[in-house]
Amino acid sequence: MSTFDIPIGPMHPALPEPLLLKLELEGETVVGVDFDVSYMHRGIEKLLEAKTYFQGLPLVERICGICNAAHGLCYTLNVEKLYDKEIPPRAQYLRLVVEELSRIHSHLLWLGIAAFEIGFNTMFMYTWRDREAVMDMLEAITGNRVTTEYSQIGGVRRDIPPNLADKLLKTMDIVEERTKYYVKVALSERTIAKRTQGVGYLSPEDAKATCAVGPVLRASGVKNDIRADDPYAAHADVPFNVITYDTCDVFARIVVRAQELFECVNMIRTAMKNLPQGPFRVKLPMKPNAGEALTRVEAPRGELFHYTLSEGALKPYRYKVRTPTLANLGALRSMLTSKGRYVVNIGDVPISYGSIDPCICCTARVHLFDLKKGKSWVWTLDELRERSKRGKLLP
C-alpha cells in the first residue's frame, strides 16, 4: 500500500525553528520519518576561526538563544584549558549559579512549549509569566536577559552583591512554589495524561543505541548526567540528585524536567550559602598555549561538546561544537516510527518532537565532500568509532 506523505515544516506553527520532517502516513498512523536540519546553518564555526578567543565569546553565546549560558560556560572552560592558570573558586561557584538559573528558565520555557504543542494555551501563558521572574533575576545579575556573557575567559564578569543575593533567594522561593503547582497540574489533569502517556515511547535499549542525551535519556531510566559523571565548574562540591523516571514516554520527560527544576533551586541555594571569598576574575593573556582542548557540559537539553585546536596564535585554528539536539534526532526517529502494537498518530508528532526539546539553531551535521573525486558521503556511528580508535579522523 502506498503511503501519503506530508511535510511538517520548514515553516510550521508547531515548530519553534525551521526543520523539515517528512512523514509517511497510512490513514492517521505514521510509518516512516525523514529529517532535514540544514535550514539554520549560519557558518559559526568558520566565523570563530576569524575572531580571537576573546571576541569569540559573544558569538558562541549566540549559537542558541535559550542555552546560551551553557555554550558560554563550555567555551570558557574549554579555552581556559589551553592556559596554565588556576581559575578562582568563587568564579566557579558564580558560574554554577548562573548556569542553573539558565537551566530553570529553559525548563520553564519548555513546559510552556510542550503545553502549546498539545493545545493547552492556558498553561503556556502561565509558565511564561512565571519565567519572567527568572529573567528579571538574570537581567539584574548579568545585565541582559539572554546572551548573558557572564562566564568570561578567566572567571566571571561581575560579582553578586549581597542585596542581589537576597533577591535571588526570594525568586527561588517563588519558582519552587509555582513549579509545585505545575507538577500538580501535570499529574492530575486528565487531558494532559491522555495526550502524553504512552506517546513518544523510547525504550532504554533504543535510547542507548541511538545516542540520546539529556532528559530524553534520563526519562528512559538511564542514569547519565555530565554534572555527576564528569564534574566541571563547582559541581563536584554542590551535591544534587540525578532524576530519572521509567515510563520512557513524553510524560516521563515532563516529570524529569519538572523535578530537575527543584534540583536546580536547591543547588542555587547551596551554592549561595557556601560561596567562597576571593577574586572573581584573573587576567589571562590574549594568546593561549598551543594544544587541543575538549569540554563536555550538561546544557538544559543534554550533553554539549566543544573542541578547539590552537596553534599558539591569537585566533583558533579549529573550533567544533556538537550540540545535544543532533544526538536526540536519532532518538526522535525511533520515537516516531510505528512498530507492532505501538502506533503513532499525526497528533502525536508535535508533542513527541517537542519533548526532545529541539533547538535546531544549534544543530549542525557533518557531511563529507571530496571535490577532486566528486564524492559526498556521511559516516555511520560504527565507522566513527572505528576511526577514533585508530586515531585517524581525517581521511
Add this chain to the structure above:
Amino acid sequence: MSFEQYVVETLKTVVFPGFVFIFFLSLFYEWFDRKFYARLQNRVGPLYTGFYGLLQPLADFIKLLSKEDIVPKKVDPLLFTMTPLFTLALSIFATLLLPILSNQGIVSFNGDVIVSILILTFICITVFYAGLSTYNRYAVIGAERLFLQMIGYEIPLTLSVVGVALSAQSLLLSDIVLSQERWWYILGPQALGFIVFVFAAQAELERIPFDLPEAEQEIIAGWNIDYSGRRLAMFRLARNIELVFLCGLATTFFLGGPLGPTIEGYTPLFYTFYFVVKSLFVLAVLTVVRALFARLRIDQVESFCWKYLLPLALFQFVLVRLIL
C-alpha cells in the same frame, strides 16, 4: 398580509432581530470570547481598537475582506466558491429560528426543534466539502477529522434536545420557551442535558478541546488552509454566527429563552436584553471549557463521546421520561 405588516416583517428580518442585528451580535460575542479567554489567562486581549477593543472583530473582518483572494490552480471551482456562501447562508437562516423578541422566532413552524439540529449537520457537510475541494493534504486530513468528530457528538446532542422536547411535550421552540415560565429547565434533571449540550456545542464549533479539524500545531489550518480574503472572511463570520446560534439554542432549551420580569409595553426590549445576557452566560461557560483543557486526539474524541457523553445523554433521557 397588509402592506404595513409586510414592511414590519421585512424590517424584522433584515434589521432587528434579523441580519444586521445578528451580524453585530456575532462580532460582540467574538469580542467577549477573546476578552474573557485573555482575562482567564491573566492577559489583556484586544485593547486598542475602539473602546476596550470592541471594534477588533470588525477590524479583522474588514481586513480579511480587503485581502487578495488567492485561488489555487487545482481546486474544484464550484465547491470552492459556493461552500463559504452556503455555510454563511445556513448559519444566518438558523439564527432566524431563535426566539429573541418574544417566545417566537422570526420563523416558527411545527418541528423547528428538529430543523435546528438538522441545520448543524448541513453546516458540517458543507464544511466537509470545503475541505475536500482543494488538493492540499492538510485540508483533506482536516475534513476527514471533521466528519469523524461529527459522528461522535451528533447523537448526544440530539438526545439532550429530545429530553427538553419531551418535558415540553412539543416540537415547537415557542412552546419550549413558554413551558419554562415557572422554572427553567436547567434547574431540573436537564442540568445533565445542559452539560452534554455544552460539550457537543464545543465540538460543533471546533474549539479546544475538540479543535482537531483546525489543529494549529499539526495540520496548520486544517480544512480552511487554502481560503483567503473574502472567502475566509465568510467562513469566520459563519463560525461566529454559529456561535450566536448555539448559545441562543442553549438559552432557549435550558435557560428559559428571553423570558423574565418585564414592564408593560417595553417587552421586546427587555426580552432581547435577557436573551443576550443569558447567551453570554452560556458563552462564558464555553470559554472556560476552552481554557481548561488540552486538545484531544481523534481517537480520544471518539472514545470520549461514545463512552461518556452518550451514556450521560441516555441517562438524562431516561430520567426525564421517568419524572414525567
Add this chain to the structure above:
Amino acid sequence: MSMIGELIRSLFKKRATVLYPEERDKVHLPEGFRGKLEYYEDKCIGCSLCFQVCPSFAIEMVPEDKSRFPKNQTGRRPVFNIARCTYCGQCEDICPTKAIHLTNQFEVIALDKRDLMVK
C-alpha cells in the same frame, strides 16, 4: 479540570501584561543593565584594548590630536558604531580607565545612520 481555581482567580488579579509604550515607567531596568554606551573622552588613554575585544568590529581607532586630550598616550581614539554594537559590554570590562560605560538606554533609534556614531 484542575486549573479551574487558578483560572477564576486570574479574573480578579491584575493583568501580567505591561502596556509598553504607555506605561514606560513600569519597565524596571536593573542597575548594570547593558544598554547604549557612553564614552568619556577625557578619561581615555588610547590603549585600543576595546578595539581588540569588540566581537562585531564596531570600534574604529581614528587619529586624534594629543593636545585636546592630555591623557591620551598613543594619539588614537575610538569611534563607536552603535548600529553594529551587540551590547556585550566587553569594552567596558577591559577598559583600564573606565572611560566606557553602558547606560540604561535601550531605545536606540535614529533616522540617520550618522546619528548612531558615538565619538
